[in-house]
Amino acid sequence: MTTWTPGTLSPRPAAASRGQMLRAQTKAELTLTLRNGEQVLLTLVIPLGLLVVLTLVPFVTVPGRRVDFFVPGVLALAVMSTAFTGQAIATGFERQYGVLKRLGATPLPRAVLLAAKTLGVLVVELLQLMLIGLVGWLLGWHPHGDVLGVVALVALGTAAFSGLGLLLGGTLRGLTTLAAANLVWFVLLLLGGVVFPLSEYGAAADVLRYLPTAALSDGLRQLLQHRDLVARDLATLVVWAVVALVAAARAFRWE
């Protein structure tokens, strides 16, 4: 340890540009996600594994070609894993460890922090889309429909799941968030039209189709299989997004 040269610590306070802060914080968010084994398992390994197993092993009967059914469902699962479960757990622990509180004492504006979190989610989703698309293609997937429709559905789904994830992670303790987010993820995986067609649930399907996961998986499936952009699915996601984001904005606690 050395002595300090006079003047080294002279005050020279000034905030960095928002662009610089956004880049640095987004890099930190991505580093944290990709370095975390559970997050990689949740966002990449499980969706890709499910896609391969469900397509190759016919223990679930689905209408049409298997891969055409499962790729859209797994895409919806991937969006849910990243925007909802991953974000809820990360945010819950960041609150519990006092990270968000401490960031609040730096020049980093809240809006830039949220933008960085959103950018981090979008980059991971892009990675997921590419890998799921690639594995799907290797399994013989032939998608239809337009890219803009996919972008619209994924964007709305991301907004809805982010709202729900921030609502959970912004109100509960880290471990409670972890348990709740994983439970919800599992229930929505089973009831959201990812693994089983909703028709398997009989009359309950009329209610289940309004779940965000079901709306996203059905919306992607109708678009990519049959070129139909289903208004009901879009509207369902819009309602979830608005309700969840408003609730999160009201209930979110930084510490």
Add this chain to the structure above:
Amino acid sequence: MLTVTDTALEVVDLVKRYGARTAVDGLSFEVQRGTVCALLGPNGAGKTTTVEVAEGFRAADGGAVRVLALDPRDQALKPRVGVMPQSGGGYPGLRAGELLRLFASFHRDPLDAADLLDRLGLTDVARTSFRRLSGGQQQRLSLAMAVVGRPELVFLDEPTAGLDPQARRATWELVEALREDGVTVLLTTHLMDEAAQLADDVVVIDHGRLVARGTVPELTQGGGQIRFKAAPGLDLDDLTRTLPHGSVAKESPAGSYLVEGAEGPQLLAGVTAWCAAQGVMPAGLQAQRSLEDVFLDLTGRELRA
């Protein structure tokens, strides 16, 4: 724009309640620019609450706090004020170097992160994730994160709690260097030697109220209090008759004597003159109260939960 004022922090009649409990109860003090002020008090005295109001984390229930002449919640303060909370605040999954560089990147003209790590003895753990750092390493990194943006004012909440002597020395050196370079520091501590070593001013609080304030010499050289050791059973009634009116002497435990009175110099002269007349050698004679004595006298000697 430079604000023309000599006061970096001004706390006036601050009140903060948590439900029925009043954590801070009408506290007032100020910190001059370029000085180090120690907020000293036992556990639960209201130190952290006071600092957190000044940091903008908590709203006051009464009174006013001005930080660099601004409201504590003013966004314009963010680059100008460095904050080291009592614990936590790091992403467990980021490495020490990554965390410090992240915090540096929020500022336009930050300190060199590698140099700061080196001076705080953290170079060897720069690639170790925050969660794997020892408590003392986390503390020092947290200190580095508070000063990396070259702030004008730094809040340090128990900066040396749990540190080994070398790490504490490095922290003290940094605080002294901050003062040399004109940075204002408010630190909380319940360590007397830390306050005595670092602080220009000491603010002693207890139960959320101010109980004393001043420089360390002012606080420790006040009323006369003399301790010495000698053979047990000295005639203390005879001693007090020779001392200024109102002086009190007692022996506790046997052989340890404490003499208290209003006028320090006369008291000391009286005690030594009486000892000389009796042929008694007052061993370990201590005429100056330590900051710890002041602190315990002011805040009581009973243990706090």
